[in-house]
Amino acid sequence: MDGRPVINLYQPLTDNNQNIAKGSRMDGLLLLCFFLWTVVTTGQFAVAGAASSSKVVTSLPGLPGRLPFHLETGYVEVDEENGAELFYYFVESEAGAEDAPFLLWLTGGDRCSVLSGLTLEIGPFQFVPEPYNGTVPRLRINPYSWTKVANILFVDTPVGAGFSFSRRPEGYDVGEVSTSLQLHELLLKWFTGHPKFLTNPLYLGGDSLAGHLVPFIAQKISEGIEAGRSPILNLKGYLVGNPMTGEIIDESSKVSYAHGVGIIPDQLYEIILEHCQGEDYRKPTNTPCAQALGTFNNLRSEVMTAQILLDDCYLVSPGPGTQTDKSASAIRKILSEETVIVTGRRVKHPPPRVPIGCYSYTSYLSYFWANHALTRDALGIKDGTVDEWVRCHDGDLPYAVDIGSSIKYHRNVTVNGYRALVYSGDHDAIVPHLGTQAWVRSLGFPVVDDWRAWHLDGQSAGFTITYSNNMTFATVKGAGHTAPQYEPERCYAMFSRWVLHQPL
Secondary structure, eight states, rough: OOOOOOOOTTTTSSSHHHHHHHHHHHHHHHHHHHHHHHHHOEEEETTTTTTEEEEEEETTBOSSSSSSSOOEEEEEEEEETTTEEEEEEOOOOOOOOTOOOEEEOOOOOOTTTTHHIIIIIIIEEEEEOOOOOOOOOOOOTTTTTTTGGGGEEEEOOOOOOOTTSSGGGGGEEEEEEHHHHHHHHHHHHHHHOOGGTTTTTTEEEETTTTHHHHHHHHHHHHHHHHOOSOOOOOEEEEEEEEEOSSSSSHHHHHHHHHHHSSSSOOHHHHHHHHHOOOTTTTTOHHHHHHHHHHHHHHHTTSSSSTTTTSSOOOOOSOOTSSSSOOOOHHHHHHHHHHOETTTTTOOOOOOOOOTTTTTHHHHHHHHHHSSSSHHHHHHOTTTTTOOOOOOSSSSOEEEEESSOOOOOHHHHHHHTTTTEEEEEEESSSSHHHHHHHHHHTTTTTOEEEEEEEEEETTEEEEEEEEESSSSEEEEEEESSSSHHHHHHHHHHHHHHHHHTOOOO
């Protein structure tokens, strides 16, 4: 203490201590102003007792000038015991409407960074597909960004994906259930720190393996709403693209799809039908089934399963559902030969070099952009948290697949009146639309509007089957896995119509 009297700023002042109090109150006000200035300039804010931080990003390496959209990045602590924090990118709706829909977006894969969803699918900027020259890859504006109509919160999840991290190793030991609960907690804390968005219609979205999590999180949010947990989220529904469910149909539909598009012959198809009835296609127990599925997988590996009409290229980050027999040995050979310098040092896990014509070339560029020192500084990445950004992990961190089947959560949420959009690309051999269509039908919703085309600029953009109980299933013509990456214009139109309550 410096000997000055301690003044309670909330206590009425008397004439006797007026002069002393005047100076002390000024000190207190200056201290308060300094504190508020610190909060505003550093972007630090406390939410519900957890450490969180945010930063308004006005420019990005590779994109000239000031950003033409509002971007905020930051962290939300979701596991206080282990110091686990999820990193996010938040883009405000470019439409400027106060009541614009609000979308939480998750990327699938094995701990894949949501930067893929942001730059390769539905976000406001994307990579220029040009040869990498050792500098920061260039960016360009995406004219079909979903942020044209919606506020979107992109989250690196689970812990360990992208720039999300844990201060203790135990924080990385998560699964589908714990990750979903952490995301629910993240939303509650994020909206507490951004209350102006609380009244906006909230939707959850994701693709591929995120199809396990999205309907489960939607149910947890609806339960929180019923229980009156504050803040009350304005949940309206969810959407999933090319979604996995955890059911056997995720695998069995690959066979019927491959047969239908001529990847496998009639004879092999009939053998599989005969010997694999009731079998787990991932771990068949009888020899004839195992042999037939082995032949099937070999034939299937000869095509680009994410989009069967594209050239088959090495994937930058192998993960569930990708070509495993191009395999790790070939990819690691490329890794060992790659000599790339990022931020003044040789990186430990450079991505495999791919031809510029490959669909995955922009994924290749994302590695150099995300690991550059200028990018990390612009995004506000905390020093010492993530030594090296990778687009996807490859089973190197523990992850429990403990939700099981997500289909029951689709039923529970839609029966409770929330809207759902389930869409798939018809050129996707990883999660074929035939399987998705089958499980949607299995929910028993009566068909309201059967197979009709909808159009965009005079071209047929897809077909929809609309069911009661607020669930809509759509097949996006010409699209792969995931649909927004391959058919951005059509998927943008579909999303815009759906979130703005317009019929497909």
